[in-house]
Amino acid sequence: MINKIVQSMADAMAGIKDGSTVLIGGFGAVGQPDQLIEGLIEQGATDLTCVANNAGTGRVGLARLMELGRVRKIICSFPRSAGSVVFEELYRQGKLELEIVPQGTMAERMRAAGAGVPAFFTATSVGTILANGKEQRDFNGRTYVMEHALKADVALVEAWEGDRWGNLTYRSSGRNFNPVMAMAADMTIAQVSHIRELGEIVPENVHTPGIFVKRVLHIDRGPAWA
């Protein structure tokens, strides 16, 4: 019997290696796998490259992971936001590498990685400093830059429901980066608010098929998120 449901955070985090590239789902707090990030802090892997839309807020979660010196590089679209204090400190001190990627390019680079597309062209960032050093090319009279797939070792995603085959659904705008990140990593670990029996999720409405998911951990996020 296939059973991707793990019973403990330790099982969920087992085997994440130093030097890994880790994708972290969510857009702000919504769809962010808070408990899995805490699990990663506990687990100990270091020298990480983290990919997330934001560079953490306050001194918890991703910000805490950075503050502990465990993040070598961050790839994101919106590093500086209200409360990104840890990022700003570390970045100013030269203790953190930064790669800024336009939000849609970031999403598409991960989708490409998941879809076996090593590179693609986009008009986004053409004529800006973010296109510096990138190959450019004209198609039908318009200029595009070539962008590369962004593949990862691990993805931490947050979902609403999950089953033992790893099928996931997301709730409203909590979907955001999560399905794309699930495709792009060798090991996708999902925290889910609800465990479903196999077949309970309507097959037409599975948002991330289990083929993209390795481990599912049940997390009760409490009444505020129910």
Next chain:
Amino acid sequence: MINKIVQSMADAMAGIKDGSTVLIGGFGAVGQPDQLIEGLIEQGATDLTCVANNAGTGRVGLARLMELGRVRKIICSFPRSAGSVVFEELYRQGKLELEIVPQGTMAERMRAAGAGVPAFFTATSVGTILANGKEQRDFNGRTYVMEHALKADVALVEAWEGDRWGNLTYRSSGRNFNPVMAMAADMTIAQVSHIRELGEIVPENVHTPGIFVKRVLHIDRGPAWA
């Protein structure tokens, strides 16, 4: 009030021009917009480039459109199949251009068109005659071919449910090429088995958001397909 629901086949087909590129959804009979194809036959547009997985069977539907001399070129992955008699006649007589595209490349080329990606790289077809004349390039030690977006004027798709904003759902394996084609055309016309009130389709489970759909026509496909 936005109302994409049209009341007649004539309204659904209005404005399709000679010389158009027309995407036709479905995989075999399943998810194929049979009634819209009949409508296109009736409508009269000619010199068409048709994109479909198969090149028609028997002497109805797409095969009929070809037999009437209305199709200049067909782009497909599987032209010759049981019953593709019209295709074979016309092709042998040199009356039909053919572009054979691997099935996944065809899907991805349309998805790219819909997503504003003019070209992408894939390993599919490398080292085969279908890669002849295509630009090739190595990424991380593997060779890929560059493929171009496949954009269209019109897409004919078949869906299970539709509402007045153009939101669609598909039933089981009837989804296939339909959502990808819906993204890739300037004018996507959907035949749907059921019209829903706005909001009746659960927002998490809309398969094709209405932004990709211009017209929705209700077709009762009968008890066999209910």
Next chain:
Amino acid sequence: MTGFDRKQMAARVAEDIPEGWFVNLGIGIPTMIANYVPLEREVILHSENGILGMGPAPAPDKVDPWLVNAGKQAVTLRPGGSYFHHADSFAMIRGGHIDLCVLGAFEVAANGDIANWATSENDSAPAVGGAMDLGAGAKRLWVVMEHTTKDGGHKIVERCSYPLTTPGAVSRVYTNLGVLDVVQGKGFVVRDLAPGVTLEQMQAASGAPLHTN
């Protein structure tokens, strides 16, 4: 000179958005535009984080913690709305399916260039978000912003001095002083003056020549 306040600027943009458009509204004044589109004029709002059909902010006791806009504020979903993932959301943007995007800006130039993400080349960690995708992908890009900086500096300029977000993308600018079209090969063309504002006043507040039709 009175001109528009922020709410009036938002309302003025809203006037020009026809029913049926798919519209993405940036953070700040652009977000306020939604409040001035009457619900019966169906304009479908898109949010980068995977929403079509966004509705107004909820009552404080009706906040759904799963449902936020691109500015991470609580919003609602209208009947007919839908959710999708980030790659699909930016496919809509990049693929030219969004009829209109309205952004704020630091500068807009006479050639349609927009600068709205980084205040200098030396700002080594600016936050770009989805601005470059929207600038390059939306069918139309309008800007709504104050006509000048707080200390009177020009934001309507001949050439942008800040790093560009997207070259040549802006087709219209709404400010507290009025409405300008950006016309290829011509530059800024005054479309409308705010109440009490004269063309001379608007020109004096602009760093590029203004034309009239």
Next chain:
Amino acid sequence: MTGFDRKQMAARVAEDIPEGWFVNLGIGIPTMIANYVPLEREVILHSENGILGMGPAPAPDKVDPWLVNAGKQAVTLRPGGSYFHHADSFAMIRGGHIDLCVLGAFEVAANGDIANWATSENDSAPAVGGAMDLGAGAKRLWVVMEHTTKDGGHKIVERCSYPLTTPGAVSRVYTNLGVLDVVQGKGFVVRDLAPGVTLEQMQAASGAPLHTN
């Protein structure tokens, strides 16, 4: 020499598929493999037309006209199965998420080349379907086929004479005579002989040297 019949060939492949693999089965003998994987050994079948978790053919009175496999035959869906569109389906294939694809073939060469879609360069309208995507994308490509053509011609060959589907992709071949591994830099290595078949008989039926471990 007895060897395997078609059902036994399918059953022999099924033996080697472990629980938990995502598997795409081509048209013909490959499709029959599903019948020999016991349901309690959970192998998740993928179909190009947007299905994961395909189950066996339905009873004639239970046919769902919306649910067909890549060969357009009626199938069922197992609990836990899911549907998705063609671009997502081939993302699974191209992205290397499918553990195993089993295809039929005209020829398999000692370097792992497979030819299974066109019988000559002059066949101007051959049907490729998803074969090239599967060949290039699946983690493993196995072939199941008769060891020779009906008139005794070689299908296990030194170099393919027909147009290639994918170069260097095949890692194992199942035939009526037995099982061969394709080992990089070495060629065909006999893994198993069908009942009553000798190595000499298999070699005689092959157009390339067979090695043993």
